[in-house]
Amino acid sequence: MNEIIQIIKERRNTKNFVDKDVAKIDIETLLDAAIWAPNHRDTQPWRFVVIDKESSLRDKISEGIISVKELSSGKKQTDEQIESIVKYVQSRPVLIFVFSLIDSNPIITEENYGAVCCAIQNISLAATSMDLAVGWSTGKIAQIQNLTEMFELKEELKVVGVLTIGYPSSQQSKQRIDFNEITSWL
């Protein structure tokens, strides 16, 4: 099979990682792949915040997730729940918060979002080719309030996803509906 098609099919959204550091140069390679994604009007709308293993912001991220959970459930998190969130955030390998530029024209905002999704796919495919893997989350970690302030970003941005990047320990196999069933040739 053609190498690119093989990587496209091998890429899996990944949640479980081994305890092995990812080299900074590899993260740079992934970000460089990201910025070659298509983007209309040359807006280059992607913005990245990399949180490495040593980042002091991991505590703030844990606090942010706790707040999101408390707001959505209307209940205080228990000590065990807090401990499990802190442990989870500390144990993640590299985290990349990926943002997209918001424009005063909603059509451009939507085009920008599409471009940033392509950039994330570039990261995922490049990672697969390097024996790394990516988990894309729009869950609680992506819903933390005032993320742009926390990261001191000055532009108007929306979160497209929070990526966990590391060496996979396990991956789920996935199925797809055959393209013939969802395609009309007219």
Ligand SMILES: Cc1cc2nc3c(=O)[nH]c(=O)nc-3n(C[C@H](O)[C@H](O)[C@H](O)COP(=O)(O)O)c2cc1C
């Ligand atoms: C926009 C977007 C948001 C996603 N958010 C989450 C998420 O919050 N949590 C999660 O476990 N997976 C998330 N995923 C990953 C999908 O669940 C995953 O791609 C899907 O299960 C198909 O698996 P595969 O990517 O391994 O083929 C997201 C994917 C996309 C494109």
